[in-house]
Amino acid sequence: EAQVTQNPRYLITVTGKKLTVTCSQNMNHEYMSWYRQDPGLGLRQIYYSMNVEVTDKGDVPEGYKVSRKEKRNFPLILESPSPNQTSLYFCASSLWGGPGDTQYFGPGTRLTVL
């Protein structure tokens, strides 16, 4: 089954404790992206990747890191999480990242930073 998966689905952590949220897709998509969703703000792009070893900042990259060592994986790293990073995070992927290319979303990761 074609899908985007994320782990963990729920995470409660404390300020400053490094964490990684994994994202994997089995559709051989070149484009992958991370969004955060906050009430009243919609979804905002954090980072994106056009292909292996190619990543770039979205609209709200501060406090986050990503890597794209393999085509299928695009982990989101929070080196020193803070309470304002409490949010719902979605990974998405699309075939090639061009105009009109449909993005498919993972199931989401609800992160709480205490």
Place this chain on the structure above:
Amino acid sequence: GENVEQHPSTLSVQEGDSAVIKCTYSDSASNYFPWYKQELGKRPQLIIDIRSNVGEKKDQRIAVTLNKTAKHFSLHITETQPEDSAVYFCAASDRNTGGGNKLTFGTGTQLKVEL
């Protein structure tokens, strides 16, 4: 960069009535406008999209219209059913600075279909 505004933030309709959600965008270069439906606790799922060379697109009970001159697009749901209750997001696609299909989302509309 692109800015997408979405209205209303909440919408309540009676079952069988129509629902209309409107979005405006700022970047005239945007050329792709998807709509996503997000049920409670679920991921956003694409329900319909439209490209800038088309003025209207319909898929059963849902339709999207685009006015490029005015830079606005709308989602129309006819004969609403309780299962249409969800949050709906519009989005506009422009290019990331490094390339790629960057989606800028509206803030969402909570649609409630009442029996």
